[in-house]
Amino acid sequence: MRIKLLNLSFIITTIVMLTACTKERNIDEAGNLVPKTVEQDVSLPSIAVNGTQLHAEAFGHPDSALLIILHGGPGSDYRYLLNCKAFASQGYRVVFYDQRGSGLSRRHPKDSYSLQLMYDDLSAVITHYRTSPNQKVFLLGHSWGAMLATAYINQYPTRINGVVLAEPGGFVWQDVLDYIKHSRSIKLTSELLNDMLYMDQFFSGRVSEHAILDYKYALLGVADGNKDNSTGDEGRSLGWRPGAIVNNALFDIGDRDKPDWTKNLFQYTTKVLFVYSEKNKAYGLAHAKKVSAAYANVQLLKINGAGHNMISFPTGWNNFYPTALTYLNSLK
Amino acid sequence: MMFKTIILAVFVVISVNSYSQTINWARLQKTDKHILNLNAGLDYSLTAGLGYGYQLKTKIPIIINVEYSMPFGENLIDDNKTKLGIILQFAKAGNFLFTGKVQGIFRRNENDFVRMVNIGSDMSVTAGYYKKKWFVAGEAGFDKAIVTHFKHTKFYKEVFPNVQDGWYEPSTGGNFYYGLQSGISFKRSDISLRIGKVLTQDFTTTPGLPFYIQLGYTVKLRAKK
Numbered sequence: 001m002r003i004k005l006l007n008l009s010f011i012i013t014t015i016v017m018l019t020a021c022t023k024e025r026n027i028d029e030a031g032n033l034v035p036k037t038v039e040q041d042v043s044l045p046s047i048a049v050n051g052t053q054l055h056a057e058a059f060g061h062p063d064s065a066l067l068i069i070l071h072g073g074p075g076s077d078y079r080y081l082l083n084c085k086a087f088a089s090q091g092y093r094v095v096f097y098d099q100r101g102s103g104l105s106r107r108h109p110k111d112s113y114s115l116q117l118m119y120d121d122l123s124a125v126i127t128h129y130r131t132s133p134n135q136k137v138f139l140l141g142h143s144w145g146a147m148l149a150t151a152y153i154n155q156y157p158t159r160i161n162g163v164v165l166a167e168p169g170g171f172v173w174q175d176v177l178d179y180i181k182h183s184r185s186i187k188l189t190s191e192l193l194n195d196m197l198y199m200d201q202f203f204s205g206r207v208s209e210h211a212i213l214d215y216k217y218a219l220l221g222v223a224d225g226n227k228d229n230s231t232g233d234e235g236r237s238l239g240w241r242p243g244a245i246v247n248n249a250l251f252d253i254g255d256r257d258k259p260d261w262t263k264n265l266f267q268y269t270t271k272v273l274f275v276y277s278e279k280n281k282a283y284g285l286a287h288a289k290k291v292s293a294a295y296a297n298v299q300l301l302k303i304n305g306a307g308h309n310m311i312s313f314p315t316g317w318n319n320f321y322p323t324a325l326t327y328l329n330s331l332k
Numbered sequence: 333m334m335f336k337t338i339i340l341a342v343f344v345v346i347s348v349n350s351y352s353q354t355i356n357w358a359r360l361q362k363t364d365k366h367i368l369n370l371n372a373g374l375d376y377s378l379t380a381g382l383g384y385g386y387q388l389k390t391k392i393p394i395i396i397n398v399e400y401s402m403p404f405g406e407n408l409i410d411d412n413k414t415k416l417g418i419i420l421q422f423a424k425a426g427n428f429l430f431t432g433k434v435q436g437i438f439r440r441n442e443n444d445f446v447r448m449v450n451i452g453s454d455m456s457v458t459a460g461y462y463k464k465k466w467f468v469a470g471e472a473g474f475d476k477a478i479v480t481h482f483k484h485t486k487f488y489k490e491v492f493p494n495v496q497d498g499w500y501e502p503s504t505g506g507n508f509y510y511g512l513q514s515g516i517s518f519k520r521s522d523i524s525l526r527i528g529k530v531l532t533q534d535f536t537t538t539p540g541l542p543f544y545i546q547l548g549y550t551v552k553l554r555a556k557k
Contacts, residue, residue: 191405200539204505
């Protein structure tokens with residue numbers, strides 16, 4: 001018995017010593033659990049605008065009509081929308097950027113964010129890529145990106161020559177809350193609930209520890225394409241690195257200010273292409289009609305065979321792209 | 333003996349989680365050697381747990397306890413938590429009793445992105461008013477994630493190919509919790525309810541589920557004289 005105990009203690013000591021010899025990794029160090037941002041990795045494509053550094057890329061001829069791609073979240077990144085590069089071969093200058101605090105763009109303190117700052121960033125991106133005052137500017141926004149596009153048009157109704165909106169939660173705060181409530185309802189006994197919540201006892205981060213909080217937010221992506229998720233996606237879309245703080249900050253601002261981005265939309269008479277997906281049970285025709293009614297001139301399109309991330313996957317993209325291209329060409 | 337074995341086996345098979353065993357200390361006898369606890373509630377998810385305590389022959393009540401818990405879900409083996417430690421009553425003033433708990437934790441969490449294994453600790457104090465038939469107490473504790481091992485899946489490596497698997501230290505986090513526990517007692521049993529709030533260690537962020545609720549049943553088995 002004594003020999004067995006000695007053997008056991010030897011094995012335990014060996015394991016502890018071997019473990020102690022491994023390289024120490026810090027959970028808050030970018031590059032360990034999440035990729036580095038543009039300020040930490042100079043090899044990434046970026047632009048310096050409006051007091052920040054944004055991860056950004058553009059495709060197509062610089063003088064072609066600008067098509068600015070606005071990702072969702074807030075806090076996601078443009079990786080899942082890269083199918084939109086296809087517009088570059090059709091005579092568009094396609095601009096992708098990770099919004100402030102999102103993706104691989106620079107991180108900022110939570111209290112620095114405002115909606116106006118997000119509009120100013122978009123203005124700065126347009127200015128950066130525009131080669132002449134006559135160059136037309138189109139926006140293509142998905143989810144939160146479609147909300148941002150609308151908020152921008154509401155703020156500056158004459159600046160944008162056309163817009164494609166894919167399943168924005170809403171343009172008034174209550175519609176946003178209603179959509180969130182439906183899209184995030186998860187069964188209490190489901191595996192998905194464990195996958196999203198149980199990790200909170202394994203690691204935690206301060207509001208200034210972006211790498212930890214972004215990693216946690218990335219793990220919440222397990223909900224994408226899950227059978228217990230109502231948004232109906234056919235799989236998980238790829239992102240680089242979400243921005244937890246910008247997501248949290250903008251949601252808090254929305255909750256505090258209860259914005260209404262519809263007040264000036266009557267001035268925007270250009271036709272809007274508004275798309276929603278067949279398989280997103282939290283959205284549907286009724287919500288699409290309600291939200292899109294804020295615009296005077298709307299072309300409503302259902303994307304068959306797709307869920308919320310309709311632009312990311314083949315079925316949704318193949319049903320979305322031809323109509324979106326026809327719409328944009330009609331305004332070019 | 334056979335009956336006790338069956339009870340124990342049933343508890344193990346039901347395989348239930350726990351945040352801690354909740355005991356009516358006023359009713360605990362020196363002869364109550366074995367303390368079994370079943371519980372269910374919200375503890376970072378919807379969970380169920382099983383606990384076993386062994387009361388030592390000491391002047392002040394000291395219980396060595398082990399707890400096992402796991403969340404509900406289709407996959408019952410990918411997430412779980414085991415705690416091992418001691419609970420002791422360190423002060424008494426009339427019906428007011430003060431207890432402390434120190435436990436080591438081994439826990440596991442797996443999803444489609446990563447498998448995490450963590451070694452942690454849980455320390456808490458409870459102060460309450462205990463009568464033979466009921467009790468009410470306040471509790472506060474700190475659950476520390478000391479070191480965590482991350483092993484990422486193929487999918488996450490597609491998201492971030494350079495992700496670093498391995499042990500992460502120093503501490504990967506910790507959460508404070510505080511709340512109330514109360515219960516009623518009859519014969520050798522206690523039925524208890526715990527409810528409280530969870531905060532991350534820096535008090536600036538909250539977990540996805542920022543509270544806990546636990547309904548528990550505890551039974552004490554006496555040693556043969």
